[in-house]
Amino acid sequence: MSPCDSPPSFDLESVRAPARAQGASPLIEPAALGFPAVDIALNGGLKADGLHELYAARAEDAINALGFAFLLAQLKKKHDPRPLLWVREARFSSQSGMPYGPGLLDLGLEPAALTLLSLPDARAVLRAGLDSVRDGSVSAIIIELHRNQPLLNLTASRRLTLAAADAGTMVLIVRSGAEPAASAAHTRWQVAAAPSLPLEANAPGRPAFELTLLRHRGGREGMHIIMEWDRETTSFDQREIRAPLSNPASLPCAVPA
Numbered sequence: 001m002s003p004c005d006s007p008p009s010f011d012l013e014s015v016r017a018p019a020r021a022q023g024a025s026p027l028i029e030p031a032a033l034g035f036p037a038v039d040i041a042l043n044g045g046l047k048a049d050g051l052h053e054l055y056a057a058r059a060e061d062a063i064n065a066l067g068f069a070f071l072l073a074q075l076k077k078k079h080d081p082r083p084l085l086w087v088r089e090a091r092f093s094s095q096s097g098m099p100y101g102p103g104l105l106d107l108g109l110e111p112a113a114l115t116l117l118s119l120p121d122a123r124a125v126l127r128a129g130l131d132s133v134r135d136g137s138v139s140a141i142i143i144e145l146h147r148n149q150p151l152l153n154l155t156a157s158r159r160l161t162l163a164a165a166d167a168g169t170m171v172l173i174v175r176s177g178a179e180p181a182a183s184a185a186h187t188r189w190q191v192a193a194a195p196s197l198p199l200e201a202n203a204p205g206r207p208a209f210e211l212t213l214l215r216h217r218g219g220r221e222g223m224h225i226i227m228e229w230d231r232e233t234t235s236f237d238q239r240e241i242r243a244p245l246s247n248p249a250s251l252p253c254a255v256p257a
Contacts (some may be wrong), residue, residue: 028168031075034235035227041213041220042187048076050186051161051171055178055214057192062176065191066144067107068209069172071229071236073140074109076170078234082139083113087129090118092146107207108231122149129171130159136167144174148181157183180214188215194226197239206230208239 030045039045046052052072056065073084086099101111119125122145129143145152152173161184164171173185180188190212196205206228213223227236 029079031072031079031170032235033075033227034230034233035225035238037238038223038225038227038236041223042216043219046072046075046170047186048080048170049165049168051157051164051173051184053173053175053180053183053185053188053215055180055188055190056174056176057190057210059177061192062146062174064193064209065174065176066142067207068189068191068211069142069174070104070109071107071207072172073142073170074107074234076140077113080139080168082137082169083115084140084142085115085117085132085138086142086144087117087119087125087132088144089122089125089146090120092144093118106231107229108234122151126151126156130156130163133160133163133167133169133171136169138169140170140172142172142174145178146175147177148179152181152183154182154184157185161185185215186217187213190214194239196228206237 028049030039030043031048032039032045033042054065054069056062077084099111099114099116104111104114117125117128119128125143125145126149129141132138132141160171160173163169192210194208194210196208198205208226208228210226211224213221213225215221226239228239229235230237
């Protein structure tokens, strides 16, 4: 799992081959997060063949937004054997770091299932991302972009949304240093790190994320929650709902830990 240092064009055969060998078929059912209140609010979970945007709350949260995207991709891959793809601009690799095999394994992710494309600019990233989704060989794709990107406009996001639906692929766009803009995304989240709670014998706690649901197409918005990742069950555990959705009578609210 090493970065590709150059060209904006690439051969998808290395990604296609494992998918063919495993006989993948697109998953259409929602990808449940495992957090009942959120899954109910999202009509069963995240749209598994849709587009989702993850905005870092602060510059230092770029790595947290990226980590959250990896975990969402893992949820999709639980029921879809196709590999994962991560596409980014090479010049921003220092802001969210390079892949670290033992760290991925600690989250329950298999490094061999992840392909990284490191490309020269945002145009190449978006072109490669759209081509990869249309190709249909990946379970989920993470598109990492920094700063405001006029190329990622409403039209571009619609193309990604349509391609995701056709291919049964989950598209996760990770943004940092950018303001949310109009798009065709099914959900839009703001992501920040949350303090981990120590486990028994004062062992290090599980990864935790503070999330705000900024947009939910066709649904309610405004939920502000904290979720923890459980690598053993490959799902999220509820910890706290700080601001539930409006009219949440049917949603089970968690008691703060």
